[in-house]
Amino acid sequence: MALDLDLRAFAGDPAAPHFTWCDDDGTEVSLRLPCADDLQRWRRDGVLAQETLAASLIESVAGQAVGADHRPPAAWLSALDDAFAAHDPLTALQLQTRCPACDHAELVACDLEALLLEGFAGTQAKMLDEVLQLASAFHWSEAEILALPRWRRAHYLQQIAARGWA
Structure with a gap:
């Protein structure tokens, strides 16, 4: 449910x-x-x-x-x-x-702790996927990618998708 x-x-x-x-x-x-x-x-x-x-x-x-x-x-x-x-x-x-x-x-x-941990795990997995996509496209290190503000990572990911680089 x-x-x-x-x-x-x-x-x-x-x-x-x-x-x-x-x-x-x-x-x-x-x-x-x-x-x-x-x-x-x-x-x-x-x-x-x-x-x-x-x-x-x-x-x-x-x-x-x-x-x-x-x-x-x-x-x-x-x-x-x-x-x-x-x-x-x-x-x-x-x-x-x-x-x-x-x-x-x-x-x-309702296990709020489990929901919170599940949410954190989902966010972490999404961020790792973003790092993989950006590193594959631009050959940046994980540290360089994570140092970027979220809005810039999102912009670069949109550009990767729009250009068919993914």
Whole structure:
């Protein structure tokens, strides 16, 4: 299913990096949102247990700092997931949509990180294709081509296409 999204509609104040959640017994848990270092470590270390991921984001329990060996109770995991989603909703974005043909309501999960990375990869691939075309036509180096403003690269690419050099 293809959905047209205007990402400006999602703009707003960023979520605070630290927040507090209380379990059913009223125990206060200080949490932090994942940062880029966390994401890199998780990718490097491979799939981690849900308890390990949660533990790495817990800063304190009932006002007491937790150590690296701390593991949250299993009963907290689902509630912690909900707490993170509520605190920073764009990390667990779901869109309510309707089928244009039958009007059936559908809840669609939207992975903004994956969409962003896909967009970056597409832009990178397009730029590499442009470099190849310009280097082949003019024998310029990659550094020389990338130093050109985007509008000049586009102009040269149009000239290559118009003259049938591609």
